[in-house]
Amino acid sequence: MLRKTYDSEVCSIARALELIGERWSLLIIRDALFAGATRYNDFHRRLGIATNILKTRLDGFVETGIMRRHRYSEQPELYEYLLTEKGRALAPALVALTEWGDQWSTDGEPPILYTHAECGAGITQQTVCAHCGCVEDPTEIHATIGPGMPPDRIPRKA
Numbered sequence: 001m002l003r004k005t006y007d008s009e010v011c012s013i014a015r016a017l018e019l020i021g022e023r024w025s026l027l028i029i030r031d032a033l034f035a036g037a038t039r040y041n042d043f044h045r046r047l048g049i050a051t052n053i054l055k056t057r058l059d060g061f062v063e064t065g066i067m068r069r070h071r072y073s074e075q076p077e078l079y080e081y082l083l084t085e086k087g088r089a090l091a092p093a094l095v096a097l098t099e100w101g102d103q104w105s106t107d108g109e110p111p112i113l114y115t116h117a118e119c120g121a122g123i124t125q126q127t128v129c130a131h132c133g134c135v136e137d138p139t140e141i142h143a144t145i146g147p148g149m150p151p152d153r154i155p156r157k158a
Contacts, residue, residue, distance in 0.1 A: 010153050019064050020090065024049055025057055032067070033091055034114070038080040061087065096125035
């Protein structure tokens with residue numbers, strides 16, 4: 001979790017960054033989504049993350065509904081951290097971020113490939129126009145004011 005540095009922003013990207021916009025957060029979610037990590041020790045061992053940071057991130061994910069805590073042992077009291085629907089919905093964003101990293105941040109071939117469990121074909125993330133289909137050129141994407149914009153934040157026309 002970040003420290004509410006985007007409070008003045010009226011933007012869904014900024015709101016998402018408040019919840020997951022820190023590298024350890026994305027790596028924890030990645031391991032939960034794609035590596036089957038559920039237990040504190042799974043995350044700690046795989047990531048080498050400091051215990052205080054891991055605890056803070058997992059507690060934050062539970063608090064915001066990205067994960068839920070499930071007790072799997074009474075003595076000692078131990079918990080799993082399971083992704084909720086809200087957490088699993090981050091999969092397309094992580095696939096898109098992986099594709100960007102494969103293109104712009106690797107030397108050679110992709111280190112990880114995502115495949116469809118049903119048929120084994122590769123998974124990609126694309127920007128799709130609801131009317132025309134796939135959008136190849138990012139300059140064709142325009143941001144406009146949406147219905148969730150507070151009226152006092154809408155720019156006045158001259």
